[in-house]
Amino acid sequence: MPGGEPCGTPAAAGATPRPARTPARGSPGTRPAFGIGRRPWMGRSPGIVTKDLRFLRVLEQVDRLAPTPIPVLIEGESGTGKELVARRLHEKSGRAARPFLAVNCAALCETLAESELFGHAAGAFTGALRERKGLFEETAGGTLFLDEIGDLSSAIQAKLLRVLQEGVVHRVGENLPRAVRFRLVAATHRNLREERRSGRFREDLFFRIHVVRLKLPPLRERGGDIPLLVGRFLPELALSFAKPVAGIEEGALRLLERYGWPGNVRELENELKRAVALVEPGGWIDREHLSETIRDGYQETAAEPATLQEKLERLERAEILQVLDRTGGNKTRAARELGLSRQGLKNKLARYGIEGPDDSPGETVAGEEGGSGHALPR
Numbered sequence: 001m002p003g004g005e006p007c008g009t010p011a012a013a014g015a016t017p018r019p020a021r022t023p024a025r026g027s028p029g030t031r032p033a034f035g036i037g038r039r040p041w042m043g044r045s046p047g048i049v050t051k052d053l054r055f056l057r058v059l060e061q062v063d064r065l066a067p068t069p070i071p072v073l074i075e076g077e078s079g080t081g082k083e084l085v086a087r088r089l090h091e092k093s094g095r096a097a098r099p100f101l102a103v104n105c106a107a108l109c110e111t112l113a114e115s116e117l118f119g120h121a122a123g124a125f126t127g128a129l130r131e132r133k134g135l136f137e138e139t140a141g142g143t144l145f146l147d148e149i150g151d152l153s154s155a156i157q158a159k160l161l162r163v164l165q166e167g168v169v170h171r172v173g174e175n176l177p178r179a180v181r182f183r184l185v186a187a188t189h190r191n192l193r194e195e196r197r198s199g200r201f202r203e204d205l206f207f208r209i210h211v212v213r214l215k216l217p218p219l220r221e222r223g224g225d226i227p228l229l230v231g232r233f234l235p236e237l238a239l240s241f242a243k244p245v246a247g248i249e250e251g252a253l254r255l256l257e258r259y260g261w262p263g264n265v266r267e268l269e270n271e272l273k274r275a276v277a278l279v280e281p282g283g284w285i286d287r288e289h290l291s292e293t294i295r296d297g298y299q300e301t302a303a304e305p306a307t308l309q310e311k312l313e314r315l316e317r318a319e320i321l322q323v324l325d326r327t328g329g330n331k332t333r334a335a336r337e338l339g340l341s342r343q344g345l346k347n348k349l350a351r352y353g354i355e356g357p358d359d360s361p362g363e364t365v366a367g368e369e370g371g372s373g374h375a376l377p378r
């Protein structure tokens, strides 16, 4: 596919796994949440890291759906891992040797969208000097990932529906039907049901692509994933910045756990990039290396309005984290301070996915074969 389009350039699959190695240990005497030098990181594959039950259930479904040809719709807020899940659907299908083509429909200019998706004949419009295949043809039996499908114009929605119904495309400026074979995976951060109800998304197309819907939970509801993701990203970032980092301090990790993450995993990754850039070589990431929004413990809320119950739960979670932070992770003291029994506190920690420092964080990681992520021991 020729690149350099002003919009909607598809990305070919196959991000190369980044190798990781063990950076130097930090200075003794600090109180770390975990260090990144305690385990070898060589050769970990960049799979999906989670211990959240809802996410793990989604991944089970992904693995079952992957070998089938049925279309899948992935819903989730920005940065929740929709593209990662789409790639996994491709990698675990029988089509892995064929292309995975991704296109962001929101960035596809109306004027170019048709030619981008369906191709064009030579001379079909000014500037179309040579004939060109569209993405449907380029996919050639692989997976076509239509990201932000909810942003397609109604004209393109109608054309897409025809391709799905008839299994053929007509290049712009050509009458010849060309058979296409592809597995469709679509994603959106919107609620497509709502879009359909309000008439912004075609009902017939909705039912075509809505055969299976996978909903990815936002990061703020997967508190237990934060230490796992930090354990994944820190060594990778240290390596790519060629800067040894000892690890992250307990207090800083607590702040990350308390924050609301409206931009989800991508925002967490960016925050860690910033921290790795700011920390002194070989040092521990501390509160001072985190951005102000996170240090203030400012709870940015979800894109969708929360119910009273959700708001109360978020407050309760934040309060528990704060008290645990104050008591240095001592659960007996924290329970006393919160007016709970030790078991009562433990139940709440389990419910909110909070790991105590004396708990083993476990390694329930869904990803590539053989396990793909590690939380480091605290």
Ligand SMILES: Nc1ncnc2c1ncn2[C@@H]1O[C@H](COP(=O)(O)OP(=O)(O)OP(=O)(O)O)[C@@H](O)[C@H]1O
Pocket: 047, 048, 049, 050, 076, 077, 078, 079, 080, 081, 082, 083, 084, 085, 189, 232, 265, 266, 269
């Ligand atoms: N569970 C996860 N484990 C490891 N990395 C993750 C996970 N979820 C997301 N990421 C990383 O976070 C970033 C965002 O993920 P991805 O692009 O898949 O999200 P998205 O839902 O498609 O976001 P957007 O809606 O903004 O396109 C990527 O760098 C991805 O590798």
Ligand SMILES: [Mg+2]
Pocket: 082, 083, 147
């Ligand atoms: Mg995406």
